[in-house]
Amino acid sequence: MGCQMNSADSERMAGQLEAMGMAKVEDPSKANVVIYNTCSIRDHAEQKVYSYIGPQADRKRNGxxxxxxxxxxxxxxxxxxxxxxxxxxxxxMGPQYANRIGDLLEDVVNGNQVVATEAAPMMEDSTRPRRESEVTAWVNVIYGCNERCTYCVVPTTRGVEQSRPKESIRKEMEELGRKGYREVTLLGQNIDAWGRDMEPKQRFSELLEExxxxxxxERIRFVTSHPRYMSLSVVETVAxxxxxxxxxHIPFQSGDDEVLRRxxxxxxxxxxxKIVKRIRELCPDAAITADCIVGFPGETEEQFENSLRLMEEVKFDVVNTAAYSPRPNTPAATWDNQIPEEVKSVRLQKINELGKQHAYERSQRYLGRVMDVLVEERNVKRPSQVKGRIEQGRPVYIEGNIDELKGKIVPVEIIEIGAYYLVGKQAGEAR
Ligand code: SF4
Incomplete structure (x- = not known):
């Protein structure tokens, strides 16, 4: 359908499909792959498309x-x-994906329902699921970010937010489950924004319910929460x-309101x-982890100390820290109140020491308890051990055979702790 450009796109797509070993059939009712390369220049184009798809959808419904x-x-x-x-x-799929139909079709064959209409580079960066593990998998739920944090390049590199439809996320999760994946992590730059670009709008807590x-x-995680948008209903749903x-995982980035404003x-x-309080009330054993930047332009010693104060108050399980570094095409990179590298480095060391101390305190609550550990892989440093995680995310090491335990949930008694890891022994039947 449509202009020469569209015809050329059709030829490119046909070429790729041929390269994949497919051949054209004259009767569309016999085809295993049916593509309508559409044109929207005329009125009622959508209606026309629906009328074409109808008989093909019937074929699918008939198995x-x-x-x-x-x-x-x-x-x-x-x-x-x-x-x-x-x-x-x-x-x-939008026209900009005509030369990628081969890759996209692979996703379809793997059981995914694919929407490829966002700015093209995002497909390469973020839609290809990480499948390095056979036990845990990432599932993208929203692409892009509409925020304008003054230090961050994401909005310019990944474009505006686009939520994936709930049905498609569900389908991908079901498929992963059928393939033996036991844990899924839902992914988004600002996951709480999921659904706000939909019509009617939906809330991330509804996606979690689904x-x-x-x-x-059996296990579902999600990252990254944004304190501006994270609703208390998310905490209630998790509980x-x-x-x-x-x-x-809720980045706070700074413990000072003025720095946060900038x-x-x-x-x-x-x-x-307020969010932390609700988590502690409803999920008292939950882990809370965060990200923090030190040495943001203009950050005074007092403002930096406020980040440490916040950490003392919350006692995070893990804080991922970074010294501020100017990124191209971001407002903060152009400001002239940059903090000297030596100051940033001292602050980084200080915050990391405090973070480690708190992480160790948080690990202590597991000592002597029996925790369910999902075994993921061999401990590369000590091959007689396997490595897994408790639901709070701490890695756990136990003696065991990876071929027997991989992908199993094992009750483990915690006998030793570190700030960021636990060691245990099997205390029951793996399942
Ligand atoms: S919310 Fe996250 S991804 Fe979005 S601009 Fe801010 S830091 Fe970047």
């Missing part, structure tokens, strides 16, 4: 093995609306469902502590 794809300008324009209206569709009903997956891990974070320490 035929057929992948249904809408490409081109209507796909770009309608995006996930097409998926909502025709759930049988496997892929909706995810918790996916029977095939309610056993398979939602009691582990919250960072463009849009939250205050008071708001942050």
């Amino acid at each position: 035929e093995n057929v992948a249904l794809i809408v490409a081109g300008c209507v796909a770009q324009q309608e995006g996930e609306k097409l998926l909502r209206r025709v759930p049988e569709l496997d892929m909706v 995810a918790a009903t996916v029977e095939q997956v 309610k469902h056993a398979k939602l891990c009691k582990c919250f 960072m463009g974070r849009g939250h205050t320490i008071e708001q942050y502590l």
Whole structure:
């Protein structure tokens, strides 16, 4: 359909499919892959597409093995609306993906419902799931970020937020579960923003509710929460469902309101502590982890000390720290109140010492307890041991055979602790 550009795109797609060993059939009702490369220049283009898809969707509903794809300008324009209206569709892809149909089709074959309409570079960076592990998997739920933190390059490199439809996330999780993955981590730069770009708007807590009903997956984590948007209903939902891990990663970035304002974070320490309080009330054994930047432009000694004060108050399980470093095309990089490297380095050392002390204190609560550990891999440093994690995220090492224990949940008595790890012995049947 449509202009020469569209015809050229169709040829490119056909070429790639041929290279994958496919051949054209004259009768669309016999095809295993059906692609409509659409044009939106005429009125009622969408209606036309729906009328074409109808008979193919019927084939799919009748159990035929057929992948249904809408490409081109209507796909770009309608995006996930097409998926909502025709759930049988496997892929909706904008024109900029014509030369990547081979890769995208692989996702479809793996059981994913794909929406490829965002700015092209994002597909390469973030939609290819990490599948290095056979036990745990990442699932992207939202791409891009609409925030404008003054130190961060993400909004310019990854574009605006685009939430994945709930049905497609669910489908991917179910498929992973069927393949034997026991843990899934839902991913987003600002995961609490999930659903706000949808019509009607949806809330991340609703996605968590849905995810918790996916029977095939036993543990669900999510990152990264933003204190400005994280609603208390997220905490309540996590508290309610056993398979939602009691582990919250909520960057605070600075313990000082003035620094937060200049960072463009849009939250205050008071708001942050309100979330922490609710977590402690509803999930008293939860881990709370965070990120913090030291030496942000203009940060005074007193403002830095406020970050340490916040840490004393919360006692984080882990704080990932970084000395501020100017990133290209970010506002803070152009400010002239940069902090000298030596000062940043002293602050970094100080905050890391405190973080480690708190992490050790937090590890102590596990000593002598029997914790469920999901075994992921061999301990590369000591091959007689395997490594797994408790739901709070701490790595645990136990003696054991990886071939027998990989992917199993093992009750483990914790007999030794470090700031950032635990050591234990098997205390029951692996399952
Ligand atoms: S720091 Fe996070 S929330 Fe802020 S702009 Fe970057 S990705 Fe978005």
